[in-house]
Amino acid sequence: MMSAVALQMSCVAALLxxxxxxxxxxxxxxxxxxxxxxxxxxxVVATAVAMNWLIRGVPETSAxxxxxxxxxxxxxxxxxxxxxxxxxxxxxxxxxxxxxxxGYGHHETEPHRVLPFFPAFLAGMNLVILxxxxxxxxxxxEFMSLASxxxxxxxxxxxxxxxxxxxxxxxxxxxxxxxLLAFGLLAGPAGDYGFAAIRATQHAPGAIGLVLILxxxxxxxxxxxxxxxxxxxxxxxxxxxxxxxxxxxxxxxVAIYGFIRVVFDLLGQPxxxxxxxxxxxxxxxxVMGILYAMMEQDLKRLLAYSTIENVGVIFVxxxxxxxxxxxxxxxxxxxxxxxxxxxxxNHSLFKSLLFFGAxxxxxxxxxxxxxxxxxxxxxxxxxxxAMLVGCVxxxxxxxxNGFVSEWLMFQAVLQSPDLPQWxxxxxxxxxxxxxxxxxxxxxxxxxxxxxxxxxxxxxSAPAEAAGEVDRYSLTAMFVLAALCxxxxxxxxxxxxxxxxxxxxxxxxxMPVQANEAWLSIVPIADxxxxxxxxxxxxxxxxxxxxxxxxxxxxxxxxxxxGPAWGCGFxxxxxxxxxxxxxxxxxxxxxxxxxxxxxxDHVAMPPxxxxxxxxxxxxxxxxxxxxxxxxxxxxxxxxxxxxxxxxFLTIRRxxxxxxxxxxxxxLVLAIWS
Amino acid sequence: MQLHSLAFDVSHTLAGGLVLISFLxxxxxxxYSLLNVFALHAVVLALSVAWQAFxxxxxxxxxxxxxxxxxxxxxxxxxxxxxxxxxxxHRDIEAAVGIGxxxxxxxxxxxxxxxLMLRVTPEADxxxxxxxxxxxxxxxxxxxxxxxxxxxxxxxxxxMSLENGLVLAATGAKGMPLVVEISVAFSILIxxxxxxxxxxRIRERFDSVDxxxxxxxRGERR
Numbered sequence: 001m002m003s004a005v006a007l008q009m010s011c012v013a014a015l016l017x018x019x020x021x022x023x024x025x026x027x028x029x030x031x032x033x034x035x036x037x038x039x040x041x042x043x044v045v046a047t048a049v050a051m052n053w054l055i056r057g058v059p060e061t062s063a064x065x066x067x068x069x070x071x072x073x074x075x076x077x078x079x080x081x082x083x084x085x086x087x088x089x090x091x092x093x094x095x096x097x098x099x100x101x102x103g104y105g106h107h108e109t110e111p112h113r114v115l116p117f118f119p120a121f122l123a124g125m126n127l128v129i130l131x132x133x134x135x136x137x138x139x140x141x142e143f144m145s146l147a148s149x150x151x152x153x154x155x156x157x158x159x160x161x162x163x164x165x166x167x168x169x170x171x172x173x174x175x176x177x178x179x180l181l182a183f184g185l186l187a188g189p190a191g192d193y194g195f196a197a198i199r200a201t202q203h204a205p206g207a208i209g210l211v212l213i214l215x216x217x218x219x220x221x222x223x224x225x226x227x228x229x230x231x232x233x234x235x236x237x238x239x240x241x242x243x244x245x246x247x248x249x250x251x252x253x254v255a256i257y258g259f260i261r262v263v264f265d266l267l268g269q270p271x272x273x274x275x276x277x278x279x280x281x282x283x284x285x286x287v288m289g290i291l292y293a294m295m296e297q298d299l300k301r302l303l304a305y306s307t308i309e310n311v312g313v314i315f316v317x318x319x320x321x322x323x324x325x326x327x328x329x330x331x332x333x334x335x336x337x338x339x340x341x342x343x344x345x346n347h348s349l350f351k352s353l354l355f356f357g358a359x360x361x362x363x364x365x366x367x368x369x370x371x372x373x374x375x376x377x378x379x380x381x382x383x384x385x386a387m388l389v390g391c392v393x394x395x396x397x398x399x400x401n402g403f404v405s406e407w408l409m410f411q412a413v414l415q416s417p418d419l420p421q422w423x424x425x426x427x428x429x430x431x432x433x434x435x436x437x438x439x440x441x442x443x444x445x446x447x448x449x450x451x452x453x454x455x456x457x458x459x460s461a462p463a464e465a466a467g468e469v470d471r472y473s474l475t476a477m478f479v480l481a482a483l484c485x486x487x488x489x490x491x492x493x494x495x496x497x498x499x500x501x502x503x504x505x506x507x508x509x510m511p512v513q514a515n516e517a518w519l520s521i522v523p524i525a526d527x528x529x530x531x532x533x534x535x536x537x538x539x540x541x542x543x544x545x546x547x548x549x550x551x552x553x554x555x556x557x558x559x560x561x562g563p564a565w566g567c568g569f570x571x572x573x574x575x576x577x578x579x580x581x582x583x584x585x586x587x588x589x590x591x592x593x594x595x596x597x598x599x600d601h602v603a604m605p606p607x608x609x610x611x612x613x614x615x616x617x618x619x620x621x622x623x624x625x626x627x628x629x630x631x632x633x634x635x636x637x638x639x640x641x642x643x644x645x646x647f648l649t650i651r652r653x654x655x656x657x658x659x660x661x662x663x664x665x666l667v668l669a670i671w672s
Numbered sequence: 673m674q675l676h677s678l679a680f681d682v683s684h685t686l687a688g689g690l691v692l693i694s695f696l697x698x699x700x701x702x703x704y705s706l707l708n709v710f711a712l713h714a715v716v717l718a719l720s721v722a723w724q725a726f727x728x729x730x731x732x733x734x735x736x737x738x739x740x741x742x743x744x745x746x747x748x749x750x751x752x753x754x755x756x757x758x759x760x761x762h763r764d765i766e767a768a769v770g771i772g773x774x775x776x777x778x779x780x781x782x783x784x785x786x787x788l789m790l791r792v793t794p795e796a797d798x799x800x801x802x803x804x805x806x807x808x809x810x811x812x813x814x815x816x817x818x819x820x821x822x823x824x825x826x827x828x829x830x831x832m833s834l835e836n837g838l839v840l841a842a843t844g845a846k847g848m849p850l851v852v853e854i855s856v857a858f859s860i861l862i863x864x865x866x867x868x869x870x871x872x873r874i875r876e877r878f879d880s881v882d883x884x885x886x887x888x889x890r891g892e893r894r
Binding site for chain 1: 792819
């Protein structure tokens with residue numbers, strides 16, 4: 001019998017083999033079906049193995065050393081509960097994306113640009129999670145980044161995609177540099193890069209602070225923490241939609257895994273100020289991400305910005321867990337970490353679903369711009385239903401899964417008055433308020449996305465001619481939608497499955513949920529608060545059906561068609577409908593001036609002039625303009641300046657060498 | 673004790689003489705006299721190495737001394753003389769920096785290397801210590817010659833004198849294997865040949881061995 005980690009590694013090897021096979025086959029006609037089918041089968045097996053390991057919850061780990069990599073280190077791989085949870089997320093996301101790809105892949109114009117990298121990308125993410133030494137971790141991390149970069153550039157001829165790939169590459173290498181430095185600090189002067197050795201060392205407080213900041217830079221740039229998020233809304237939408245789903249739904253989770261692995265597992269007992277940084281960044285990310293999403297008209301970019309918001313929410317959960325753990329509140333810490341991990345799972349489900357839906361809309365209409373869509377609920381009813389489930393789930397409405405994790409998060413926020421530090425006592429409720437704001441804005445954002453794209457009347461000819469997508473894509477979407485509902489009404493199962501993870505990492509766990517009556521979940525104790533997704537769903541179902549029944553029973557049954565009130569427009573064209581920008585306008589008025597320096601420019605021609613009046617909206621991406629552009633300009637300026645060094649005379653080169661030597665000698669003479 | 677003190681004094685004098693001759697090299701403004709001074713430099717180096725061989729009782733160092741004498745004091749200066757004659761090179765050296773500032777800079781460099789070496793190696797053998805300080809001065813002065821001259825031949829001479837400093841440092845330390853020194857000597861010879869060929873090529877193309885013509889050729893301003 002193979003050990004669990006060996007099984008996982010064989011799945012990875014199989015994925016890599018599929019990647020190689022797809023290079024051979026990629027130009028044949030049925031390659032896509034074969035490759036996606038094999039990838040899906042492997043991912044299902046890997047999910048099952050990881051899930052089995054997680055649910056059994058035995059307090060042991062499964063390790064494997066391969067004789068590759070650094071000669072004195074080898075490549076260590078290990079499966080523990082944290083890893084197995086993230087492997088479930090990754091491989092399930094991979095399986096769903098492969099299923100979706102079975103249908104969606106037929107529309108690919110250049111399949112040989114996608115097929116080899118898709119399984120390789122999945123293999124890279126699996127390896128990052130399994131890695132048990134810093135060298136393997138960084139190597140696999142880079143492999144994952146490069147595979148996803150190749151997928152981002154799959155449609156490299158489309159405008160903006162090459163630039164997106166470039167920005168992604170720069171940010172990814174910056175992130176890896178930060179991780180490299182972090183692991184260098186962790187390994188210390190002894191230079192043992194195995195995670196077991198790092199875990200056993202006592203780290204100095206200064207080193208811990210630096211490692212935390214470097215991890216926030218390294219893992220945070222991959223996960224999309226503001227202000228390191230700039231690549232994410234460019235790169236995620238540029239990839240084919242099932243890859244976008246993987247990048248948004250799954251790869252950001254791998255980054256979060258890296259953060260948890262280092263900060264919770266390797267650094268040892270946290271101190272309270274660490275949580276302040278994480279909480280602050282998480283809250284800023286959540287609010288800014290969803291504000292950006294609100295302003296966006298491109299469906300896939302909106303989803304990418306929403307990913308940033310969700311990453312912020314997850315980081316708030318992690319920050320809370322750090323705060324509680326630092327003060328020894330194991331139960332509250334377990335609650336916060338469970339909420340964060342639950343949200344990881346939820347986000348991977350509904351964000352994949354939403355990207356699949358966006359991909360379906362894209363294949364069916366060729367449009368990503370919401371202002372060219374509309375009325376799709378009549379033309380693509382099944383996709384629209386699945387998208388509706390996704391939108392409701394991501395808006396954190398009961399009885400779906402998004403509500404449960406956010407509710408758990410707020411339960412953790414409510415534990416904050418017990419914290420002894422005044423800074424945290426004041427900060428955590430403020431962060432909770434930011435979280436509430438983000439949740440409300442997310443709901444508004446997805447009402448906008450769904451309302452503009454799927455309701456109303458078609459705003460363009462392609463939207464009018466749209467048709468339902470293939471059955472593979474629909475199956476993938478419906479499976480995810482069903483899981484969103486399932487995790488929403490039976491959250492106790494997920495919480496209990498997560499308990500070995502929190503026991504491993506924090507030494508505590510939430511109360512056992514399986515014993516609760518009526519499938520309720522109880523974060524702390526029965527007497528304080530509880531939630532029952534099933535009852536909420538039954539209540540909603542009874543209310544809605546009885547309302548419908550009463551209306552249809554007692555109101556007039558006759559179907560009447562009459563002239564709708566035209567708001568004063570005698571000839572309503574579809575362009576006169578509510579648009580995405582009009583939907584965002586109230587939010588833009590409130591937050592836009594501060595967050596985006598938004599200005600409305602109204603060009604009103606004087607009476608007698610026949611020109612149309614125009615409303616132009618000016619938005620600024622302040623992070624880009626204030627943060628990144630100056631850096632880019634400074635780099636460009638210094639590169640231009642240093643370029644002169646390339647054209648010096650021989651004597652000047654000699655003089656430079658000479659001056660350097662003398663300066664170094666002087667430094668030595670003065671210092672020693 | 674008496675002998676040790678004498679040994680110390682003589683090697684000190686020879687190494688100090690080498691530094692002094694490096695200064696002479698800085699001062700020269702004629703090519704022939706520069707080459708003569710360089711030959712003298714090599715002779716003093718050979719003497720110094722031979723003296724080290726004597727007091728360290730290391731016969732292989734005599735080989736090094738012989739190599740220095742034959743190659744650096746005779747073959748290379750003669751060859752350079754012939755090159756200068758054959759190429760009809762202008763025999764005055766255009767210095768990029770005036771003689772006065774160069775001499776001042778040279779003194780600064782010697783002071784720097786003294787301060788540095790004496791401070792860095794307080795517990796070393798005093799003989800090796802001072803030897804190293806002088807050797808570093810010779811290396812730095814050789815570099816200074818290379819930097820302040822525009823003429824390719826004088827840059828070659830600067831390079832060779834720099835290498836003399838390296839040999840001085842190597843022999844001052846006890847136990848340097850002969851192989852290393854021989855290979856260093858041969859690499860210098862090879863470098864000399866390569867540089868000589870380049871000199872011919874530069875001369876052929878530009879009718880001058882002033883390296884500034886190279887810069888003009890590249891279209892660079894100086």
